[in-house]
Amino acid sequence: MIQPYYQRLSPAVLSGEQLDQLLGLGWYRMHQDIFTTSHIQLDQVYRVHWLRYHVSSIELRKSHLRLLKKSAAFSVSIRPYETPNDELLQLHAQYLSEVDFEAAASIQEGLFGDLPDDVSIFNTMQIELRFGNELIAAGYFDLGKTTAASILHFFNPVYGYYSPGKLLILHTLEYLKSIGILLYYPGYVVAGNSKMDYKLFLGKSIAEYFNPVSADWQAFNDQLLVYESFPWPVKSE
Template identity: 35%
Template sequence: MLFSYADKSTPFTLSPESLDWHLGNGWYRMGSTIFTTHFLFFKNRPYSAIWIRIDLHGFRFSKSQRKLMRKNAQLFDVRVGPSTINDERESLYQRYADGFDGRLSPTIADSLEDYDNEVVFNTWETTVREKVSGQLVACSYFDLGSESAASILGIFDPNLRHFSLGYYTMLLEMEYCLEQGFRYYYPGYVVPGYQRFDYKLRLGDADYYDIRTDAWQPYRTFDPQTEAPVEAQVAALTAFVEGFSSVGHKVRLKVYPLFEAGLYDIWNDDYFPYPYLVPLGQKDKAPLVVVAFDPKTSSYYVMECRHMVQTQLLFNAEYLQSFEADQFVTDLLAVRLLLAKSKQLDAILDYCRSLNIR
């Protein structure tokens, strides 16, 4: 069984200590589920999801953060308390969504899947209102565990973006956590090579979840080009392609956009879990042989994979047809047999040559 890089759970109950455990192991809330993933796919390419957290023990706001908080405190009234979803907040959400470049749920209720107050998460909110008019201009939602908190959703009036209200509400969440004695604050993931999420790194000295050791390490020691899971795959498989092609085997590194199939499937098959692969080919009706690189174990895998008929049931046909066949593999693959595994490129090259697949 291969390591599951994407997984989810829909708990009926979730204790504060259980939320702490999930957050501490690189999981995060999405609607009524809690999930983990280490690969993302947008703009037709894979990215790494690097989960981060701020250790609040000994944390101090920076000079620039204190300046922003003092400035905004003169203009806005702030409240922190149990979450509320109402027409006022939904109206602000719609204004925010209209100016947002990306995908969002239709409503706050849809985003949090909070329809009848039956959600198992202990969700709180910050609200920011203009002092004079009392108008709601920003709001954020965050979940509380026993000693951890996770920032889930932040919205603000796009006409007031120069007040950094989205960033400001995260600072307010952290301030509340400090006052209540929480140890960790989880702002979600950052994405190497995609700057939209970099603002989270301005919150303070962060740690990142290292899937190789299942431990949190200082982010300042992290080298995305060699240690991020997607980047590690590209580097390792590019080296394989160059080595294998040098002796007359023409192969190509391809993108596999269906790597999260296991999240949506009811058959619980052992689906291929990586966003990159090198197809070697197949003989007659034999299974397809592919080479992958596992960033958790830093090992090359040679595997037999079968095409699964569920592709059209799990993925939109128009979506699949949007990918160029020479760059992408859009057949749903399930791993049937691990043929070889090695940390050494030369050993994998020798094994693949011995297969004599053309």
């Protein structure tokens, strides 16, 4: 069992190269800060493991192709972050009313906390999926110089059959490949709690996790998903 840790930085500016470096050390965006942790407090204390993928190693599997085939009528758009309009706000509110886990109270809160959204230290892109004129899923990801990290996804639960969260990731990766991004960071998985396991659908065999003891990235293994008991609380947000 490792010594638990939690750190958070509030840089005034953050270059693409600096984001690459911090992601590579197991850090991740929180609002307009960047943080790292070994544990989170939910109903109890859980160990977390930060994930990443080499974009070049990600290949479409049969399950991915099935998702893309059945959602072929959806259109995809990706562009730089814009202040959310009513359509996005309503979609997020609809998503929030249906999920059974703690999620960002709003798009603004998820990306900026209590700060205005007119200035950001991150280079954020937004992705949208539509069926005809209807917005059915959306999300945001940050770009570094050679890395990218997905930050926030939400969708209309009516379209759950199409796995819109996974579709957002697949279409994000298609875009990342087209612009030469090398590494993709989806966040963490939680040992003993399966809510975040969907981040492994790209392939456990190609996933890497950050080992804070050796301070390097190693091949993912299923043992990391086993709950680790922990007797005292750890600071988390």
